[in-house]
Amino acid sequence: MRFGPLPVAEAVGAVAAHSVRAGDVVIRKGHRLTREDAQRLKAAGVSSLTVAMMEPGDVNEDEAAHRLACVVAGEGVRVEHPFTGRSNLFAEWPGVFVVEAEGVDAVNAVSEEVTLATLPAFKPVVAGEMLATVKIIPYAISGNLLERAEAAARHSAPILKVLPYRLTSVGVISTRLPGLKESVIDKTLRVLAGRLAPTGAVVASDERVAHDEAALCEAVAAVAERPDIDMVIVFGASAVADRRDVVPAAITGAGGMVDHLGMPVDPGNLLLVGRLAGKPVLGAPGCARSPKENGFDWVLHRLLAGLSVTSADIMRLGVGGLLMEIVSRPQPREGGEPQPEDNGA
Numbered sequence: 120m121r122f123g124p125l126p127v128a129e130a131v132g133a134v135a136a137h138s139v140r141a142g143d144v145v146i147r148k149g150h151r152l153t154r155e156d157a158q159r160l161k162a163a164g165v166s167s168l169t170v171a172m173m174e175p176g177d178v179n180e181d182e183a184a185h186r187l188a189c190v191v192a193g194e195g196v197r198v199e200h201p202f203t204g205r206s207n208l209f210a211e212w213p214g215v216f217v218v219e220a221e222g223v224d225a226v227n228a229v230s231e232e233v234t235l236a237t238l239p240a241f242k243p244v245v246a247g248e249m250l251a252t253v254k255i256i257p258y259a260i261s262g263n264l265l266e267r268a269e270a271a272a273r274h275s276a277p278i279l280k281v282l283p284y285r286l287t288s289v290g291v292i293s294t295r296l297p298g299l300k301e302s303v304i305d306k307t308l309r310v311l312a313g314r315l316a317p318t319g320a321v322v323a324s325d326e327r328v329a330h331d332e333a334a335l336c337e338a339v340a341a342v343a344e345r346p347d348i349d350m351v352i353v354f355g356a357s358a359v360a361d362r363r364d365v366v367p368a369a370i371t372g373a374g375g376m377v378d379h380l381g382m383p384v385d386p387g388n389l390l391l392v393g394r395l396a397g398k399p400v401l402g403a404p405g406c407a408r409s410p411k412e413n414g415f416d417w418v419l420h421r422l423l424a425g426l427s428v429t430s431a432d433i434m435r436l437g438v439g440g441l442l443m444e445i446v447s448r449p450q451p452r453e454g455g456e457p458q459p460e461d462n463g464a
Contacts, residue, residue: 120173121171125170128157131156133170134150136169178265180203193277193279195212195280196209208249213245215426218241222276286349292339294327294330333369339370339395343373343400353402367393375395390433
């Protein structure tokens with residue numbers, strides 16, 4: 120593509136690089152100049168203007184953006200009609216946004232003229248939410264450059280997809296200790312129901328037992344064996360302090376596995392991820408009793424979408440894992456006196 124000043128008479132068919140106002144004549148940036156435009160500009164005293172002129176083999180910005188967007192879009196991603204060199208991509212249904220980061224980087228590494236920007240990977244999204252945008256910087260790019268960008272995208276295709284929520288029925292077990300009010304457990308269940316609502320999942324079972332390994336072991340085994348339960352969440356009356364503590368010991372005692380205890384996300388440090396009877400089991404940190412976003416949300420949504428969450432996945436969450444302070448946290452991160460019982464980072 121040629122770019123620069125041209126005499127008005129030679130600019131017919133080119134695209135105005137900047138807006139031009141001369142008397143009553145107004146030419147908008149991005150407008151393709153006609154012969155009539157040239158005559159009016161010349162009559163208004165304009166002798167030249169800066170334009171972009173496509174050459175053989177060039178692809179205009181809108182077509183290029185749309186073509187590339189269609190390559191990067193996968194399951195659950197809708198490509199919208201392009202405008203001003205931009206093609207936006209939207210979620211077709213609620214779910215978890217999955218991004219092949221290496222693919223995004225590969226597309227952006229092709230040329231400064233081609234850009235792809237996305238939401239963070241694994242973000243929960245709703246239908247119609249904007250996920251990404253392809254923006255072509257100049258008014259046109261060479262066909263060879265576009266093909267290179269498309270090839271980079273296809274190498275990791277699909278780069279973008281939205282996995283729908285697949286698990287719909289959650290069994291909840293809450294443990295009790297003296298001093299823990301039933302109203303606290305009731306509120307916790309309401310908060311969880313609110314968290315689940317956008318995913319289509321519901322609390323299908325509400326069990327309350329003593330904060331005791333034997334009692335919890337029996338309860339978690341019974342709930343996990345129910346055919347109508349897809350996932351088990353345990354809200355402990357006291358924060359998990361060790362793999363040998365009540366909640367992890369009860370899960371392993373019931374024949375399950377504790378895949379990971381702890382996470383580099385705060386609030387959310389004391390999350391437990393395990394499985395029993397082929398179903399995911401979460402030991403919720405105390406901060407999950409609050410409706411504010413915390414590490415529990417990050418893992419919960421992935422599991423509801425049918426994604427596995429490995430120990431390595433959790434260990435990679437540290438960058439960006441320091442979240443806002445939450446009111447429900449009894450002990451601030453800095454300052455203040457220690458509390459006798461911290462129910463849950």
